Amino acid sequence: MKGIEKRLREEAKILLDAGTVSVVLAFRDGHNEYCPVPFAARDVSDVDAIVFNEYCTHNLARYVTEYDPGTKIAIAAKGADSRALVVLIQEEKVKRDDLVILGIPCAGMKDARRGTVIDETTTGGTLNPVIYDILLADPLPETDTSPYGVLADLESQGHDARWGFWQREMSRCIRCYACRNACPLCYCDPCFVDQNAPRWADKSPSLASNLMFHLTRFYHLAGRCVDCGDCSRACPMNIPLYLFHKKVAKECEEMFGQVAGMDPEGKPVMVDFKVDDSDEILI
Amino acid sequence: MAFDPTILGIACNWCTYTGADLAGTTRIQYPHNVRVARVMCSSRINPAFIFRAFELGADGVLVGGCHPGDCHYSTGNLYARRRLAVTKKILDFAGIEPGRFKIAWISASEGHIFAETVSAFTEEVRALGPQTKFAVAKGND
Numbered sequence: 001m002k003g004i005e006k007r008l009r010e011e012a013k014i015l016l017d018a019g020t021v022s023v024v025l026a027f028r029d030g031h032n033e034y035c036p037v038p039f040a041a042r043d044v045s046d047v048d049a050i051v052f053n054e055y056c057t058h059n060l061a062r063y064v065t066e067y068d069p070g071t072k073i074a075i076a077a078k079g080a081d082s083r084a085l086v087v088l089i090q091e092e093k094v095k096r097d098d099l100v101i102l103g104i105p106c107a108g109m110k111d112a113r114r115g116t117v118i119d120e121t122t123t124g125g126t127l128n129p130v131i132y133d134i135l136l137a138d139p140l141p142e143t144d145t146s147p148y149g150v151l152a153d154l155e156s157q158g159h160d161a162r163w164g165f166w167q168r169e170m171s172r173c174i175r176c177y178a179c180r181n182a183c184p185l186c187y188c189d190p191c192f193v194d195q196n197a198p199r200w201a202d203k204s205p206s207l208a209s210n211l212m213f214h215l216t217r218f219y220h221l222a223g224r225c226v227d228c229g230d231c232s233r234a235c236p237m238n239i240p241l242y243l244f245h246k247k248v249a250k251e252c253e254e255m256f257g258q259v260a261g262m263d264p265e266g267k268p269v270m271v272d273f274k275v276d277d278s279d280e281i282l283i
Numbered sequence: 284m285a286f287d288p289t290i291l292g293i294a295c296n297w298c299t300y301t302g303a304d305l306a307g308t309t310r311i312q313y314p315h316n317v318r319v320a321r322v323m324c325s326s327r328i329n330p331a332f333i334f335r336a337f338e339l340g341a342d343g344v345l346v347g348g349c350h351p352g353d354c355h356y357s358t359g360n361l362y363a364r365r366r367l368a369v370t371k372k373i374l375d376f377a378g379i380e381p382g383r384f385k386i387a388w389i390s391a392s393e394g395h396i397f398a399e400t401v402s403a404f405t406e407e408v409r410a411l412g413p414q415t416k417f418a419v420a421k422g423n424d
Contacts, residue, residue: 163378208338216331222369251372273361281368282386
């Protein structure tokens with residue numbers, strides 16, 4: 001990780017010095033070493049503040065859409081970050097030419113709040129960036145563990161048991177929208193849940209309105225979610241939103257044969273169709 | 284009293300709604316349980332409509348559109364097919380029985396198929412009983 005941090009600073013310095021980019025999205029120290037925070041380095045003098053360690057789990061692709069179109073941005077991108085960038089490129093939220101992607105192959109990232117290692121079961125299954133301009137470390141061997149294995153238990157339950165599970169989880173939601181705000185692909189302004197006419201979901205937390213918000217959000221991320229798990233890590237109530245996102249991603253992969261965020265030339269499955277999609281999927 | 288399900292029907296203007304009209308003008312009997320809302324195309328249906336219907340106490344939702352390839356807007360129902368398929372999987376994983384949500388392709392000339400679909404779906408939902416999950420959470424059971 002120290003090697004990556006050193007390379008990141010070097011590359012950031014070169015890019016900012018040459019004026020190739022106007023901002024480098026990376027991390028700096030937070031109030032302690034376990035809480036690095038996203039950081040936009042705008043000047044060569046900022047570069048020494050950049051850090052990278054195993055707690056740098058935020059998906060930085062979330063900040064790319066905050067800049068005016070045409071802004072040249074360099075971004076430190078882990079596997080899932082790069083996949084989110086691919087989706088943003090597919091959806092024309094950002095141009096590939098405006099990005100300098102500093103790819104970071106990394107494994108063994110840790111969830112600062114829980115102290116646990118993030119692996120395929122808790123998202124973070126993509127170890128290597130799928131697109132990059134500069135790779136800051138040697139690519140890691142991809143694991144062959146299915147990211148969907150963690151779903152087996154819930155899938156084997158009956159509908160009533162599953163309802164009970166989600167009822168317990170969703171009734172805790174306090175509607176802080178941290179999941180939405182952490183998500184690199186939740187860029188709608190206004191979000192459907194903030195609209196007053198029509199009012200899609202009641203504003204105050206209740207099981208029904210929480211479900212209305214989350215189910216619709218799961219749908220909006222169908223075929224787009226890149227399984228970074230930032231929604232679940234951002235959640236102050238520890239709701240395992242990633243389980244539902246994984247399930248929707250799995251179904252999309254099975255029905256439409258495409259994994260989100262792999263091909264910048266491709267289209268997300270929900271804005272595309274095939275004439276010979278089977279009607280079997282509707283049963 | 285026997286359970287009488289409340290079902291939201293969402294029908295596309297060009298095929299299913301016209302098919303429902305044909306069922307009526309040809310005096311075909313079918314259950315009154317489906318309340319039909321008309322949309323211009325099945326791709327007009329926001330999946331949030333369906334979640335909202337269940338939240339507001341619907342026991343089932345029936346969506347009707349043109350047969351794939353026959354869409355008035357050429358490709359609307361091909362998009363809708365993908366969207367509704369994902370919606371169905373989401374409801375299933377949340378714990379709402381998938382039998383409460385049905386998608387049917389019914390053309391303007393298929394009044395009898397509309398009536399048969401409504402009759403069969405009403406019986407399926409009746410067999411599942413009242414939808415007490417989403418609706419009770421909202422207080423709309």
